[in-house]
Structures are given as C-alpha cells and as structure tokens.
Amino acid sequence: MYDENIFKQKIHQRLSNLFNNYDLDNILSLIQDKNSFTTILESIVNSIMLAERDHFLFAHPDEYANGFQPKILNTQLDKLDLSVPRTRDSNFRPVILPDKYKRNDDSFFQMLQTLIASGNSKSKIKSILKQYNLNFSDELYDLVSKDIDERLNDFKKKELPEKLPFVFIDAYVCDIKEDGSGKVKRSAIYTIIGIDFECKKQVLGYYIMFGHENLSDWKIILHDLVNRGLKKVLLFVSDDFTGISNAFNSIYPKSYVQKCYVHLMRNIKHKLSKKDATEFNKELKMIKESKGFEEGVAKFNKLCERYENRYKEYMKYLESKTEEYLAFLRFPEEIRKYIYTTNVVENFNTNLEKERRRLGGYFQSQNIANRTVFLKIEHLHNEVWKQPIPIIVSKTYEINQMFELTFEN
Numbered sequence: 001m002y003d004e005n006i007f008k009q010k011i012h013q014r015l016s017n018l019f020n021n022y023d024l025d026n027i028l029s030l031i032q033d034k035n036s037f038t039t040i041l042e043s044i045v046n047s048i049m050l051a052e053r054d055h056f057l058f059a060h061p062d063e064y065a066n067g068f069q070p071k072i073l074n075t076q077l078d079k080l081d082l083s084v085p086r087t088r089d090s091n092f093r094p095v096i097l098p099d100k101y102k103r104n105d106d107s108f109f110q111m112l113q114t115l116i117a118s119g120n121s122k123s124k125i126k127s128i129l130k131q132y133n134l135n136f137s138d139e140l141y142d143l144v145s146k147d148i149d150e151r152l153n154d155f156k157k158k159e160l161p162e163k164l165p166f167v168f169i170d171a172y173v174c175d176i177k178e179d180g181s182g183k184v185k186r187s188a189i190y191t192i193i194g195i196d197f198e199c200k201k202q203v204l205g206y207y208i209m210f211g212h213e214n215l216s217d218w219k220i221i222l223h224d225l226v227n228r229g230l231k232k233v234l235l236f237v238s239d240d241f242t243g244i245s246n247a248f249n250s251i252y253p254k255s256y257v258q259k260c261y262v263h264l265m266r267n268i269k270h271k272l273s274k275k276d277a278t279e280f281n282k283e284l285k286m287i288k289e290s291k292g293f294e295e296g297v298a299k300f301n302k303l304c305e306r307y308e309n310r311y312k313e314y315m316k317y318l319e320s321k322t323e324e325y326l327a328f329l330r331f332p333e334e335i336r337k338y339i340y341t342t343n344v345v346e347n348f349n350t351n352l353e354k355e356r357r358r359l360g361g362y363f364q365s366q367n368i369a370n371r372t373v374f375l376k377i378e379h380l381h382n383e384v385w386k387q388p389i390p391i392i393v394s395k396t397y398e399i400n401q402m403f404e405l406t407f408e409n
Contacts, residue, residue, distance in 0.1 A: 045073075046083055049094040053085040056092045064088045073097070112144050117371035119364040152374045160204055160225060163232040163407075165399050166195040167204070170239060170342050171213040172349040175362035176369050178210065184362050188213045189352060189373060190221055193345045194230075199388035199396065201344065203377045204230065208369055215243040222251045234403050235327065237342055239263050245324060254406055258327040261288065261340040271314050276307065288340070293329040297322055331402070332395040351376055 057063055068083040084094065115125045122141050129136045169192050176187040190207040205228075207221050218241070236248050237258045248257050265284055269277045283303050290296035300322050304315040318325075328340035338344075355372050356362065363369035392399070 042081060049082070049085050049097075052094045053087065053092055056087065060087075060091075063092070066090075071097075109144065112140070113148055113375060116141065116145055116148065117368065117375050118359060119368040148371055148374070151378070152370060155374060155377070156205065158228070160228045160230040161194075161196055162229055163234075163403065164194045164196055164230065165234045165403060166237065166339055167230075167233045167235070168193045168237045168342055168345040169218075169244075170345040170349060171241075172352050173213060174352070174356050174369075176208070176210070176366055177362060177364050179365055179367075185210050186212055187363075187366075187369075188217065189349075189369070190217060191345055191348055192221070192225065193348065195344075195389065195392060197396070197400070199392040201385045201389070202381060203348070206373050206377070208366055208373070213241065215241075215247060218244060219247050219251075222247055226251060232403075232407050234399070234406060235331075235339060237339055237344075239342055240267070240321070256327045256330065256406075257324045258339060259321060259324045260342045261325060261328070263342070264325055272307070272311060276310070280307065287326075288336075290326075290329055291333075293326060296326045296329040300326060332398045335391055335395050335399075338389070338391060348376075348380075 053065065057065065064087065066086045066088045069086055071082045071084045073082055084097070086092065112125070112129075115128060120128070122138060125141065126136045169190070172189045172191065174187055174189065175184050177184050187208060187210050190209070190213070192204040192206070193201060194204045195201055204225065205221070207217070207224075209217050211217075233252050233255045235256045235258055236252070237260065238244055238248075240259050240263060245257050245259075248255060261284075265281045268280050268284070271277075272280055280303065283299075287296050287299045287303070290299060301319055304319050308315045328336045331339060352373065355376070359368075359372075363372065
C-alpha cells in the first residue's frame with residue numbers, strides 16, 4: 001500500500017546518505033564544473049529511483065530487487081547515464097523517468113522543437129547538441145518535425161467556440177523568404193486573440209500571407225473564423241485599418257467595434273500641431289473616464305467641433321468614427337482599460353518581433369515562420385494563459401447580460 005510519509009522518509013534517507021559524502025564547500029565547487037554537476041545530478045536521480053523501489057518493495061512484500069538496467073536519458077542540461085533499479089517480475093518502474101521507451105525528457109524535446117522551428121539544419125542541430133553531450137539522429141529530427149506540423153495543422157483546423165465576448169485582431173508586418181524564388185518578401189502575420197466566457201485568453205488563429213496587410217486578406221480570415229464555428233462576437237477590438245469596420249459589419253453585423261483608443265491618441269500627434277495635439281489628447285484622457293457611453297459621445301463631438309475650423313476634414317472623419325472609438329464606454333467601468341486598446345494582440349506581436357530579430361532580421365521560410373508562431377502560441381496556452389483574467393471574471397454577469405441583449409433575436 002502506498003504511504004506518502006514512508007516514501008518521503010525513504011527519499012530523505014537515500015539523499016542524506018548521498019550528501020553525507022560531501023561537505024558544503026565541496027558541493028559548491030563541484031557544481032561549478034559541468035562534468036561534476038552531471039555526476040551529482042545522476043547520483044540524485046539514481047537515489048530517488050532507489051527510494052522508489054524501496055517503497056515499492058515495502059508495499060509488495062512478495063517482490064524482490066533484481067539488479068539494475070543502464071539507461072541514457074537526454075535532458076536539456078546534459079546526457080544522464082542512469083542505473084534504473086529493477087524488480088523480479090519487472091512491474092516496477094520509477095515515476096521520475098519519462099514515459100516508457102522514451103529516451104528524452106520534456107525539456108530536451110522542447111529545446112529540439114525550438115531548434116527545428118528556428119530553421120536550423122540537421123547538421124547544425126547535431127553540432128549544437130554535441131556541445132552538450134546529447135544524442136541526436138535523423139529519425140528523432142523527423143519525429144519531432146512531424147509532431148510539430150501535425151499539432152500545427154490540428155490547431156489551424158480546430159473548431160472555435162460559437163460565441164465569444166471579446167476578440168482582438170492585428171497584423172504584424174515582417175520579412176519572410178519565399179521558398180521557390182529565395183527572395184525575402186514583405187509579409188503579414190494576421191493574429192486573432194479571443195477572450196472566452198471563462199475569461200481566458202486564447203489565440204483563435206493566425207494567418208501568414210505574403211504582401212502588406214490588406215482588406216481582402218482580413219475578409220478571408222473573418223470568413224474562416226465563421227466557417228470554423230465562431231458565429232457571434234460581442235466586441236471586436238482593432239486598429240483603424242481602412243475598411244475593417246465594413247468587413248466586421250458585413251460578416252458580424254450585430255457586433256460592436258472598438259477602434260484602439262491608444263492608436264487614436266498617437267494619430268492625433270501626427271494630424272495636429274504639437275500644441276493642439278497636447279490639448280486634444282488631454283481632453284481624450286478625460287473623455288476616457290466618462291461615466292457612460294452617451295456622456296462620452298457628447299464630450300467627444302464637442303471636442304471635435306472645437307477644432308473644426310483648423311482641421312475640418314480630420315475632425316469630420318473623427319466624428320464619423322465616434323461610436324467605434326467609444327464603444328468601450330458601453331461596458332462596465334472595471335474592464336474598460338482592458339478592451340479599449342489592441343494591447344492584448346500587440347504584446348503577442350512583440351514576441352514575434354523578438355523572434356524575427358533573433359533569427360537574423362527575417363524568417364527563413366514560411367514553414368519556419370509557421371512553426372515559430374505556433375510554438376509561441378502553445379507556450380502561451382499551456383504556461384501563461386492558464387488562469388482566467390480576474391478583472392473580467394468580476395464582471396461576468398454584466399457581460400453575459402450584454403451578450404444576451406445584443407443577440408436576443
């Protein structure tokens with residue numbers, strides 16, 4: 001029978017016996033040496049496995065120890081030469097080891113995935129791993145590559161939720177080498193991030209296309225979201241890309257549209273004189289704190305009227321976009337700061353920009369770009385975005401009510 005306290009005692013005893021052979025200064029000096037550190041790590045893992053077998057034999061008095069089996073385990077730190085304890089009927093297996101028949105731990109696979117996604121050749125990867133005394137083979141390379149591409153393909157075809165409260169969109173413009181011609185071409189990575197009714201973020205999709213960001217691509221992407229199941233969105237958040245509002249309205253006619261308020265303030269600096277821009281943006285900050293949508297609209301239109309004589313066409317344009325710039329004021333005050341900008345998706349684009357620079361200024365192929373983006377998404381989904389957003393959770397009831405009122409017909 002499994003007894004956690006007894007198991008802990010056995011591990012403590014095994015590790016105590018191990019480290020009694022070292023004094024503190026000796027251990028500190030050894031871990032600074034790579035080979036010595038690997039030896040200590042091997043000893044620790046071997047000791048833990050022995051403690052596991054001790055406990056297994058305690059729980060199964062009819063069983064007997066039956067020597068050891070050598071095993072090589074690739075890790076991100078180094079290659080470990082282990083001695084796996086056995087039992088007579090071979091029913092025992094240390095839980096500290098990876099799955100059966102797997103010679104590498106998860107950290108090693110993650111490192112290998114990153115090296116492949118970065119476009120390194122087999123020979124380059126083999127050279128890198130050799131520096132760390134890690135094993136590598138063409139079969140392992142093909143296996144990991146195939147696994148990445150299968151998960152990527154499943155992700156792109158994954159069925160989406162039928163309804164979402166918030167969807168953020170943006171395009172990241174970069175350079176990608178075209179496979180056929182070998183030319184480095186301007187490209188756009190279109191990314192769509194949603195927040196679901198459990199108040200968690202998820203990347204709904206990303207689309208890599210050669211050429212600059214354009215409306216026809218966005219229409220294709222929005223139709224793909226519909227085809228994959230996304231039928232109702234309460235609020236789309238985007239920048240002020242020309243024509244995007246009409247695309248939203250034609251495909252999601254009942255959705256609200258929020259144009260990024262931060263982009264608006266940046267654009268004001270380019271459209272108005274320095275003095276006027278400073279004063280205008282000061283007023284915009286105050287309008288952002290309005291109690292409700294109607295109050296904000298009244299203040300916004302009044303502000304535009306004040307500058308009509310000097311910037312007639314631009315003020316006329318801003319007035320035509322009033323509802324889109326102030327859509328966030330329809331929502332509970334607590335969550336407005338989260339939905340009036342495209343920061344959610346821009347932060348994702350910042351990570352892509354870091355990868356582009358790390359890879360030498362451009363992605364070596366569309367396939368490499370695809371793998372790089374996908375592995376970033378997996379990391380976010382599995383490690384970073386696991387918990388709901390507290391500020392959204394606090395207003396779940398109000399958001400649900402707004403959704404029902406918007407789509408009640």
